[in-house]
Every structure is written in C-alpha cells, then in structure tokens.
Amino acid sequence: MVECGAASLSMILQYFGKYLPLSDLRYQCGVSRDGSNMLNLKKAAIHYGLNVKVGKQRPREILDGKVDFPCIAWWNYNHFVVFESTNGKFLRIADPGGGKYKVSETELSNKFSGLLLQFNKQDTFEKSGRPEREILNFLPIIGGYQVSIYFLLLISTALLVTSLATPGLSGAFVQSFLGDQRYELGLPIMWLSLLMVILAASLTSVQLNVVRRLALSIQRRLSVEISFKILSVDYQFYTSRFIGDIASRLKLSENIANTLINQFLIFVLGLIGAALIIPFLLLISWQLTVISLIYVLVNITLASIAASMLIDSNRSIQVELGKVYGITVRMLSDTRTIKASGLENRYLSTYQDFYSPILEKSQEVQSKMNSFDFLTDLSNTLYNYGTIAFSGFLVMQGSMNLAGFMAFQVLRNEITGPLLSVSNLLDQLQQAEAELGRLQDLRLVENDPKVRSLDQYKSQLVDSKLNFESDNKQTQLKINKPKSISVINVDQTFSPLSPNVLTDINIRIKDGELISIIGPSGSGKSTLIKNLVGLYQPSKGQILYGDHDWMEYDDETIRRSFAYVSQETNIFRGTIYDNLTMYNDNYDLDHVREIAKIACFDDVVMNMPQGYSQYLGDNGNGLSGGQLQRLSITRALLTAPNILFLDEATSALDVPTERMVIQNIKNLNLTVIAVAHRLLTAKLSDQVVVLDKGYIKESGHPNELMKVDNSLFKQLIDQED
Template sequence: MHLMSPSHQKMEQILGQTLQYSLDYNLNVHGMPTSGSVAISDEELILFRDEIAVKRIPLQNINEFKVVQMVGSGALQIVLKEKTEQLCIFTQDLLPVFADLAKMLEYHRETGVFPAPDDEEPVKTCPKCGLVIPEQTNICFHCAPKGKYLWRIVKLSLRYKATLLTALVATLIIQLLWVVFTYMKGLVVDNYVTSGSQDFTGLLLMMGGYLIIPLLLFGLEYINERCSSYTAAQVGRDLRGILFERIQNQSMKNALKRPTGEQIKRIANDTEKVQDFVSYHGKEAVVRVFSVSVILAVMFWMNWKLTCWIVLPIIAGFFFSRFIFKRMNHPFRINWKLFSKMESVLYDILSGIMAVKVFGSEKREIKHYSGCSEKFAHSMYVANFYWFVMFPVSTFVVTLGEYFYLYFGGNDVLSGVLSFGKMVTFLSCIGLLYAPLNWLMQLPRQLAQTAISAGKIFEIIDEKEDVLDRGNAIDKEIEGNVAFEHVHFGYKVYNPVLKDINFSVKKGEMIGIVGPSGVGKSTMINLIMRLYDVSNGQILIDGTDIRDISQHSLRSQIGVVLQETYLFDGTVWDNLIYAKPDATMEEVVQAAKIANAHDFICKMPDGYQEYIGSRGYKLSGGEKQRIAIARAILRDPKILILDEATASLDTETEKMIQEALKNLTRDRTTFAIAHRLSTLRNADRLIVLDGGRIVEMGTHEELLRHKSVYYNLVMAQRQTSKLSKEPA
C-alpha cells in the first residue's frame, strides 16, 4: 500500500505543511473522469480539485471515516455531527487503498497516532531497480552488495586467522615451488642438454632438487588441507549456530513469514556453500591471483615483449568474465528460489502425511512435488546454460596468447634471440599461468552462488525484530497479578484485532476467555506471553509493564498448554522434562498423576522411557494432550495458560483432569480458553469478547442472568448438543 500521490510534494508546498497521507481520486459526482486528491495533515483533511484546495476540515471535527462501495465505483465519506458527507468518488480499482486509508484514519481518531503505511506494504519493490521483492525477504538480490556479504564471510573466518593464514601461506609456498620447479627445467635444458656440459655435480644438485620439491609439495598440501578443513568446519559451525540462535530468538511475526523448509535450507544448504567458499574457493582465489602475479613477473623479467602478447588476451578475458558474472546472478537467484520452494513443498507434504493419506491425495502430491522438481531442474539448466556457453568462449579468448607465443617465440628461437631452454621455461610458465587463469574464469559461478547464499544467511541475522528486550529489562520473580490497560493490537496496526481492552486479574484467579471464533481470544494470551507487542496501551504483571521484563524471565514463569499439542521426537521422559530439565523422578511422576497420564504411561512397555516418535505419533490425541498438561504442571508456573487444553479428551477423562486442574490452579493465575463453555463454569470470572472488545465480564451465573452475548452462546451450544443426541 502506497499512500502518497504523485503530487504529494507539490501539495505540501501549496499548503506549507507536512502531509501524512495523500491519495488521488478520479471521478466527479456525476461519475465522469476528473483529477483530484485527498490529503491528510497532522490537523486537517484537505480536498484538492485540479491542484486547488477546495475544502479543509479539521480532523477533530470528524466523527467517522468510511468507504462505501457503489456500482462500479466507491466513495470516501465522513461523518460530521451525525451528518454524513461524501468527499470524493473513485473507480473500483482504488477501493482497497481508500478502504485502508479510512481504517488508518479511524485508528488515528481513536489513538492519536498515524500508522505508517510502509510497514504494512503488501508488495515491496526495490527503490533502486524497481523489481518486486519476494514477500519472505527484505533484500533485492539484484542490487544487494554481494561483495559486502563475501567480505563478512572473510571477517568471520578471521576468528581462526592462525589456521587460515597457515593454509594460505602453505598454498602460496606451493605456488612458488611450482614456479621454481618450472624455472629449473629451463636451466637443465640450457646448461646440461643443449650445451653438452659435463658438470655432473651441478646436474646431481638439480636432480636432488627435483626429488626434494615434490616431498615439500606433499607436506605443504597436507598442512593446507588440514588447516583449510578445520577453518571451514569452524566457520560453518559458527554460522549455523548464529543463524539457528537468530531464528530461535526471532519474533513470531518474522518466524511465520518464511516457510519452515526455507529456514532449514538456510541453516543447512546455504551455510554449506559458505563453508565450501572458506575451505576452498575464497582461499584459492587469493592464491591464484598471487600465482598469476608471480608468474607474470617472472615472464616479464624473462622476455617482456612475448609476455605482452600473452597478457592482451587475458585482459579481454577479464572483462568477458565480468560480463558473465553479471549475467549469471539472475538465473542463480531464480534457481535458489525454486530449490527453496521445492524443499518447502517436500517439508509440508511429509509433515502432513496423515492428511495426504486420509484424503487419498498421494498422486496429486506426487504431481505437485514433481512439478516443483521439474521447475528447479529447468532453472538449473538455464543457470548452467549461460556458463556452458560463455566459459568455453572466455577460455578460448584467454588462451589466444599461447598461439601468439608459438609464432613470435618460435621466430625468436630460430633467430637466436631466445635460447631453447628459456623457450621451454617460458612455455612451462604459460602452462602454469593458464591453470590459475582457467580456475579464476570459473570463479564468477562460485561467487554468484556463494553471494546469494551468504545474502540469505545475513538477511536473517541482520533482520530487525519487532519484539525486543528493552535496555533496562529486568529478571523479575512474578506473583501473577495481571492487568490490561487500554490495550489495542492488530497484526496490521490500523486494523486492530483487540480494541481498548481493560481488566485486571489478581493472583490465583482463574479467568475464562470466551467468544465466537476470530474475536481475539488466542491473540490475548499471545500478548500475555509477549509473542507480540501491543500496538497501544500496556499489559502489567505485578504493576510492571511486561516490556520491562526480559522475555526469558517472563516466559520461564508461564506454563502453556496450546490447542495444537506438539511433542518432540524422543521418549515420554524427554518430553516431560522439556519444561524443567533438572526435574527429579518424583516431580515428573507427580505431574503425570495430576494430569492423569501416569497410568497409561506405566502400561507402555518401557514406561517413561518409551519412545513415542516424531510428534508423538504412537500416542492418541488424548494421551498427547495429557502429556502436554503434565509438562506444563511440571514447570510449576506462576501464570498458567490453557488454550483448549482438554479439547482432545473424552468426557470421563476431561472430568478427572478438571478436578486435577482445580487443585493445580489454586494460588496460580490461570487464563483458559474453551469452546465447550461448560468447562469454564467454575472460573472466577469470564471475559466475553465480541468484535475485538470486552462486551461482558462476570461469573457463569451472572452472565447467564444477564441474557446477552454469553447467554446466547450457551443456549446455542445446548441446542447443538441436543441435536447431536437425537437418534438418526
């Protein structure tokens, strides 16, 4: 959403004040095309027609903003002292953006704050190149500074500079020894082959050098490989650790915007590509450049004229490589995106294998995954096509110098200007020169892949969070007094889910939260756990704003049983002590007994050490729920949150657990959500939500006597229950 018309700055100049928003409308009252704008400043709404301010209304005089859909068009209306006034008319395509403007102005009218539209922009575009940025990322990889990402990898590698420099020095010495080895060939030819010298002592020394140098090369290669592998492994470990920690600490908003499969890819595949860069390509790039420089220096020293004929094609090849690098970025970005999509689809299918089987969708999912795989394979072919076409051309351009040398060098030998030994040395140097050059010609492909992977990694690492501990955040031992004071919250700030929520809870009270689906019940408990921050207002625990309490301290004192039970791959014991790793056997058994889980656990072959598999697939829904309840009990929380905690239990078991929970909730603040309203009849108070607001509050009996929203919900459930019991 972009709430700034093309004439925004011009209108600011006309008015002499800063505008918050401005939108162009395009129809007059007769439905004919026109030109006009609606502008909002800090104090007033201004209506422009043909760049002339024709109406100015103070915002404080407006009681409501609304957008009305008409036949083929829409209208922005305002209410002034219960009188509705139509400001402008626009075509149907502008209806969504004017509707958002009305919501944002309503939000400002209630809170006094102008929400920023850019924070909620559904389609992000790069300000530099104009390309659309994918929803799950904030980086335009077409314009991103790829060298910056690679340099950050280098700086990370410098944590292990001792082993890295050892590997680098070893490799540099290897390259120097190859130059010496090549130069010795020319000396042997000139001094002992073509001259017929009988100096066997010198010849034996040369032969000794021929034996010693390979041994040195072997030893140096061993040192290089060992140090390189160690450094790469450490950098890969560090990156995976930093990335995993960052993903663990990210807010729910950022965690949910990327598919799980993509996040796994960034931790596994992208860090592996960076690790390869550290262990081989990055280091080798430095070494190969050094090697080319040394060899060229030797060649210029031997014969600068012939060397110039070698260098000219190399310069042309260098510019051609830059051309290749620019052309390869885009196909490799597409390739990364499709590979990520393929892995995300695979993860979703395997995670939902039960649903796939139940609906008999195996063939459809096979076709779906095969389609993603086919697109990835095609993108890989396209990405490599550029390379396989351009690389032979660039290689041919670079090696043209060899043909020049054979012609001009051969003439110099025949004319006696160049000795045969120097020609052999020079030819060997050309071979040594082309080996690193050919390697460097392939480097753009590796750099493109590494830069994209590094960019994806650092995007998450650098991502700004919307839920952060304040600088003065404290670790607080909480008691359980909770208060909501004028709390507003919306996943889009100007479209609130909760509006002006006010209530207080004393330590030990049990509060039931009820209301139709989608009114914000789960959102309310998410705010208590500070998975999101309130848009306005504050939530207090024991009189302290929860934003002043560290997230770890807050959540470590809250026990949660969510509607969707999640058990980790492992044993019953592993899942129970997840809430309290240092729990004793007695504590675990006691928690299991309170949750009515001890009996069925003991009936398993291995009892508490029974392996229950990924997501607890060996257990029934009710058994999973009881283990989740025991896990929350074991934590001995000061605040307990139950989100449909007994939803998967049969009536008899639920009754037993309700008795256990009654004992558990004593002296412990409890928030409970349940669609079966009968399960909340013993709550100290019920909060009834409707339309994002608290419409009723009281005990079960009080609300029934009131005969309003809660009463209607109870009656509707009773009627449904009667219908379900009637014989078919």
C-alpha cells in the same frame, strides 16, 4: 511470499534512484502475516515521493507499451511482480519470488489480473542510498582471522620459490645438460628437482590443512550466530515463513564458508602468486607475457558478462529452494493426514509445482553457461597452440633460447591457471551472494527483547560485525514470580496500515483465578493469549505481571512463572518420559506420575507395555489426539508454574475427561487463562471474557452472564447445548 509487495516497490524506487532497506519498506507497506495489498503499496509509494496511478490495463496495451514502465502488477491472483519492459511480443517480468523471465501474450492473459500500479516522480522526490552488494559482507566474516590469512600468504610466497625454481631447472636441463652436453650438471639438477617437489608437496599440505581448519572455524562461527539469531527473532518471523525455509538458513553457514575459503581465498592467494610471477615472465618474453594477459582479460570479460546475466536467476533459485524445503517439511509432518485422506496426488502435484521452476531456471542457467564454456574452451585452444607456435618462432629468430621456451611453458600456467578459474569462481560467488542476501534478510529482522535466555552464551560467541546479538538494556528488579496479570488498554495490529485484531482490551486476572476467553472464530482469542504469554508485543497499551512490566523481571523469574500449552501438540521422537521431562534430570518418576494424574494421563501411560519408557514416533505417533494434549498439559504442569495458559488445549478430550482435568488444575490454586472453543471450561471459570471482532463484548462470572438477556455468552451456550 508475504513480502512480494514491499520487494516490488523496492525495485521501483531503485529504478528512480532511491535505495532503502527492505525492513523499512515492510513497515511502510504494512506487511503482516497476510502480506500487503495494493492500497498499502500506493500509500507507501506516495510517502517516498512518487505519484501513483491505479487502474486496469489489457494485456495487448501492456505489450504495445501503452503503460509507464516499470510498474507493479497483481500477478496470478496471489502476489505482486514488476513489469519491466516489452518488445511487442514478450513482456519482461521481475518476480520477487521467481526472478526475471519473459512471458508471451497468452501467458500474460492467463496470469495477469488486470490491476496495475504506474509511477512517476513527484517534484519533491529525492534520490538516496546506494545499491547493496551482499558479497561485501564477506569482509566482516573473515575479519577475525588475520593471523591465519597472513600465514597462508607466507606459505604462498614460499611456494613461489618452488614455482620459479622448477622452470629454471627444466630450462637448465634442456639448455645445459642436453644442448651443451654438460653432463656433470645432471645429478645436481635431479637432486634439486626432487628437493623442490618435496618442498612444494609439504607446503601445499600445510596450506590445505590451514584452509580446512579456517573453513571449519568460519562454518562453526556462522552456524552458532545464525542459530542464535533464529532463536532470538520476533515470533512473527516464524508465522510469515515456511518452517523449511527457516531451517534451510542453517545450511547457509556451510555454503558460505565453502565459497569464502575453498573458492574465494584460494583464488586470491593464486592471484597474488600470479602477480609476483609476471615480472619474471616479462624477462623471458614481453611479447608472450602480453599475449597471456590479453588471453586472461578475454576470459575475465566473458566470465563477467556471464555473471551479470545469471545473478537474478541464481537469486531466484535460492528463493525457490527455500519454498521447496518448506513444502517438504510440511509433507513429512502431515504424513498421517495425507495417508488418511488420500491426498498423495495433491501433495505430489504441489511439490512438483514448487520444484518445476527450479529445474527450468537451472536449465536456463546451464544453457547460458554452456555457451560461455564453449567460448572459453575456444580461447584456451587458440592460446595454447598459439603461444607454442609463437615461442617456436622466437626461438628460430634467436629472441629466445630453449631454456626460456621451457621456462615460459611452465610459468604461464602459474598465472593463467588462477585467472582462468575466475569463471567458476564468479559462478560460485553469485550463489554465495544470493545466500548472503538471505543471511542479510535474517540479520535485519528485529530481535525479540523478551528473549534473554541466550544472554549467558553471548560471551562464548566469536566477536562478529554481523550484529546478531539482542539488545536488552532495561534494568531487572529482584521480584518474586508474578501470580496475577493486568491488561491495560491493549490494541494489537500486525501492520500500521491494517485494522486492529484487538482493540481497547482491559482485563484484571487475579491470583488463583480461572479465566476463560471465548468468542466466535476470528474474534482474537488466540491473539490475546499470545500477547499474554509474550509471543506478541502489544501495538498499544500495557500488560503487567504482578504490577510490573515483563522487562522488569529477570528472565529466569518471568519464564518460570509461566507454562503455555498451545493448540498444536509438539512431540518429538523419544520416550514418553523424555517428552514429559524434556531431558531434565531433576525430575524423578514418582513426581512425574503425580503430575500426570492431575492431567488424567498416568492411567493412559501405565496401560502401555513399557509405561513411561514407551517410545513415541514423530509427532507423537502412537498416542491419540486427546492423549497428546494430556501429555502436553502434564509437561507444562511439571515446571510448577504460577500461571498456566491453555490455548484450546483440551479440545480433543471427551467431556468427562475435560471436566476432570480442568477441575484438577483448578484445585492447584494456579492462575489459569484458557482459550475455550468448547464452553465446558467457561462454565467452570471464575471469570469469562467474551470477545467479538477484537473487542471485549462482555465479561464477568459465568452465572452472572447467563442472567443477562441476549448476552453473547448465553447465546453461545445455547448454541452449544
């Protein structure tokens, strides 16, 4: 969890009375794809008005309370947690990735690194903000469905008539038909009772149908909005999270809609009905009504206590589930490597390490819920038998007749039933609040301003207060597709507190030029090409495409100018033809074959039994690594780009094939920017840029660089030779 440091500092600031969005804390703590560090946390805490003491502490000193709680600790040598308090035997920990739990001295000694950040307020510290309740985010979601909700309220009011008529008819049957022997009332009572049953069944059926449609509508709306947001966020959002964790957020729409409508809304409707029935109960017996309300109050109190005790555990379970989804997706995508390397045991062990905390926390939650369920069942038993006994006493005293007795026994369920469901409802709302927290985390991620391909779909989205839409207001010019690139004084850093990955990069890439970016591992090659292709936004400086900024082009023009082949091959289950065309019907087979010949891929396909109709499994199962790379290059060339980006896209090819592919691409007179680990491509280039530790060490034509004594390019060539 790369944000554990920022989340831990957020807990400390909240303790002192300052509530800040996690997005602000991410920035101040310098959270990047590699997380944060203790020095950055110290700087951020000082920025927000806290004094910070950094030092080492022994486990026994912490358990004896010889530190200032709460404090931040480096835990298990891989993330930050908050030490909240101690009772001498156990230490209470708030873990951003694991929730709240207690540890003994033995576990503390095994997992605590010894480093601690302790805090106290500066004189200039100011409290600000207020606690966020994600559950309130329900309100904007249902804001666009007032008509349906009003209709449900109308149906609930109509059902109230049947609810009141039923005990009245029961009382009349007992009092008048049986007690007073007025047998002429038997048939009318029977027909009226049948009518009430039919009316109640019909209204209930309509109510359930409206609820079902409302839940599906909200689920569809949230699914579209979440998908829209996930596709609109900055690229760094993907690099700092498990793929499975991102994918699991798409399921949030189903869970939230189910809780919002099938649980919460039904409860509210029942609560309104109960409130309207209470006056009628008071007319029957104010004593029994008071007993019923006390009974309900006791159960609500028990449920509230349970909810407050379980909120952190439920949030923690949601976080852990995201991790499990992530490791599951990774296992399924790495099946070939796992089988070939005999890593089944290691991956299974890793999966169990991720899943075990979920089981432990679920058992802890269920154990607490069992205790509260016992108390709830006890109060139910006392109430049911107690009210029957007390009702009989009132009948014997003459304060209530048999009709009132029967009416109360029926009506009491109309008020206690909805209210008793509050226990289960609060449990569901706790889970929903944790899910809404993950939804809120997604909402606060900044959109990538370069993602404009979804703008045409905005009008199809239901108006939402969740603000999932991107904000692209810069005027686009009618400009032809660019063929050249200018990199001007570009720096790249992934946080304000971390060193630059790229520094003062200046490159001029001309139309039709083949340029190779080379350098040792970690020199910034892939980061530079990701800046050029628009995945990263430069921290400083400017990148011009044909003398214009990216945002000055309309989206279709700038996107159709580029084709990007990454280090990873992205192949889906389907035919080779579908993988090449991406289901675009504008391509014909002859054209596809001509392009495949450029990438030396056509011969490979035609030697297969079904040619371009050959079916591929997941991740291109059925093709070798070099063949997959040639497929990816063919796919990129099919889009007819002006500028082709190759990020080590020929690393799996043999040397003769690589030479042929690069020469064929060069003959197309495209502008080609290639990151090359193997230097064959560099030798064929018009320009070579040599990176070292984020700086341009040297650049120029490969023949010229070879003539320079002690040039890094020459050293790399000699090492490879």
